Amino acid sequence: MGEMYDEFVRFIKDSDINEKVETEFVDVIEDGLEGYDEALKLLEKGYGLPLTLINGKPRFYGGISNEMFYDVIKKHI
Structure with missing residues (x-):
C-alpha cells in the first residue's frame, strides 16, 4: 500500500492542487490507529x-484511484 500511496503523492504533486493538499500515510500494522477513531470504526465494520x-x-476504501481522489479533493478546496 505504501507504493500506491507514493504514486498518489506523485500524482498530486504534478497536479494543479498540489499546494492546497496535505497527505498522510498511516501504516496500520506499524503505526496502529490510535487517534484515528473513524478509520478504526470502519475497519471493525x-x-x-x-x-x-x-x-x-471517510471517502474511499479497498483501493486507490488517483483520478477519483483528485475529483473529490478538487470539490473540497
Whole structure:
C-alpha cells in the first residue's frame, strides 16, 4: 500500500492542487490507529484497506484511484 500511496503523492504533486493538499500515510500494522477513531470504526465494520479520509471523513476504501481522489479533493478546496 505504501507504493500506491507514493504514486498518489506523485500524482498530486504534478497536479494543479498540489499546494492546497496535505497527505498522510498511516501504516496500520506499524503505526496502529490510535487517534484515528473513524478509520478504526470502519475497519471493525469490515471495510477493506486502504481507507481514504478527506478532511477527516471517510471517502474511499479497498483501493486507490488517483483520478477519483483528485475529483473529490478538487470539490473540497
